[in-house]
Amino acid sequence: MRRRRFVIGASLSLTAPPAWAQDKPVRFSVTGAMEQGSLALGSAPPGSQVALDGRPLHVLPDGRFAFGFAPDQTAAALVTVRYPDGAGDSRSFTPTVRQYEIQRVNGLPQNTVTPPPEVKARIAREAEEIFLARVRDTGGSDFLSGFDWPAPGIESGVFGSQRIDNGVPVSPHYGVDMAAPVGTPIHAPADGTVSLSADHYLNGGFTLLDHGQGVSTSYLHQSKRLVKAGDAVRRGQLIGHIGQTGRATGPHLHWAMNWFQVKLDPSRSTRKPKPDPL
Numbered sequence: 067m068r069r070r071r072f073v074i075g076a077s078l079s080l081t082a083p084p085a086w087a088q089d090k091p092v093r094f095s096v097t098g099a100m101e102q103g104s105l106a107l108g109s110a111p112p113g114s115q116v117a118l119d120g121r122p123l124h125v126l127p128d129g130r131f132a133f134g135f136a137p138d139q140t141a142a143a144l145v146t147v148r149y150p151d152g153a154g155d156s157r158s159f160t161p162t163v164r165q166y167e168i169q170r171v172n173g174l175p176q177n178t179v180t181p182p183p184e185v186k187a188r189i190a191r192e193a194e195e196i197f198l199a200r201v202r203d204t205g206g207s208d209f210l211s212g213f214d215w216p217a218p219g220i221e222s223g224v225f226g227s228q229r230i231d232n233g234v235p236v237s238p239h240y241g242v243d244m245a246a247p248v249g250t251p252i253h254a255p256a257d258g259t260v261s262l263s264a265d266h267y268l269n270g271g272f273t274l275l276d277h278g279q280g281v282s283t284s285y286l287h288q289s290k291r292l293v294k295a296g297d298a299v300r301r302g303q304l305i306g307h308i309g310q311t312g313r314a315t316g317p318h319l320h321w322a323m324n325w326f327q328v329k330l331d332p333s334r335s336t337r338k339p340k341p342d343p344l
């Protein structure tokens with residue numbers, strides 16, 4: 067951990083702090099799993115300005131903020147805070163490196179592993195829709211109270227694994243798979259707003275929830291979607307049913323989390339143990 071102070075009180079008097087006091091802890095904190103692909107939550111004095119690697123972050127009135135570590139990030143994230151009194155601190159946070167698995171998945175519909183040319187434009191359009199939904203920078207605070215598991219199920223796929231689908235290496239698996247029968251209810255893991263709800267070629271029945279400050283979660287392969295773009299949802303609300311639509315070998319929920327375009331492991335932001343499979 068590096069620590070720098072860039073503003074030190076200008077008034078030197080008999081009450082000036084002794085030299086050792088300059089080593090005192092910074093006046094902000096960052097918590098979370100602090101590993102690759104995890105959401106980090108920060109807290110600074112109310113009224114502070116915060117930057118991540120020089121880019122300003124949204125800060126709630128109470129001083130709290132969020133950012134994410136990329137799945138392959140090895141560089142430190144530099145958090146700089148300017149306090150309301152004009153002083154400031156900065157500190158870098160290096161994510162713990164994770165070892166990701168290799169997962170071979172066979173039996174996928176071949177037209178979802180190597181999609182026919184005529185659906186390429188549709189896939190690109192749907193990917194762009196999702197990209198744009200994740201660009202949105204709403205100042206909400208729904209991410210603050212943590213996330214519940216959205217459905218029961220057997221965890222059949224973990225975050226970050228290198229995927230080899232029907233023998234073809236594809237992009238890593240950025241989500242948690244929960245296998246459960248078709249029709250198993252999916253509940254919102256936290257309050258949020260529906261940014262996108264649509265039937266996609268690869269994702270199947272797809273819903274994206276915005277939880278504020280770039281934090282979003284998404285739900286893939288649903289047999290039924292029960293909310294639409296613009297809806298406000300409450301923690302625990304039924305939002306859809308588990309299915310086997312899109313690129314899937316069996317009924318399961320693919321649950322993903324993002325900080326803007328940074329892919330995160332939602333299992334690292336849950337506040338309770340996973341429910342037992344049905």
Ligand SMILES: [Zn+2]
Binds near residue numbers: 241320
């Ligand atoms: Zn998945």
